[in-house]
Amino acid sequence: MEKRFREFLKHFEKLDYDVLSDEEIEAEKSNLQLKMTILHQELVRVLIVMIGMLICTCIFLSAGLTQSNLICYILAVVTGLCVICAAILYKTITGVVKKLDMFVDKLTLM
Numbered sequence: 853m854e855k856r857f858r859e860f861l862k863h864f865e866k867l868d869y870d871v872l873s874d875e876e877i878e879a880e881k882s883n884l885q886l887k888m889t890i891l892h893q894e895l896v897r898v899l900i901v902m903i904g905m906l907i908c909t910c911i912f913l914s915a916g917l918t919q920s921n922l923i924c925y926i927l928a929v930v931t932g933l934c935v936i937c938a939a940i941l942y943k944t945i946t947g948v949v950k951k952l953d954m955f956v957d958k959l960t961l962m
């Protein structure tokens with residue numbers, strides 16, 4: 853998925869906005885809106901997973917603190933690392949969304 857969006861961003865970077873007709877601008881806008889919708893849905897999915905894993909981390913950590921159980925500490929660390937991985941993915945997708953927003957602005961000004 854990341855490779856497709858990288859290619860899509862390259863397409864917009866190479867696009868010559870001065871020579872586009874109105875129909876081409878509208879086609880690019882609709883294509884861009886579709887991609888933005890897909891990315892926003894992916895952001896929501898990652899956010900739901902991240903919040904769920906964060907809740908699990910808190911539960912395992914509190915269980916480890918109350919029962920002094922080593923397995924709970926290990927599970928808290930593992931789920932915490934999963935939260936960090938999801939946060940990195942979220943940040944990456946957010947960067948792509950910001951770049952696509954910039955291209956939306958360029959197309960809107962045309």
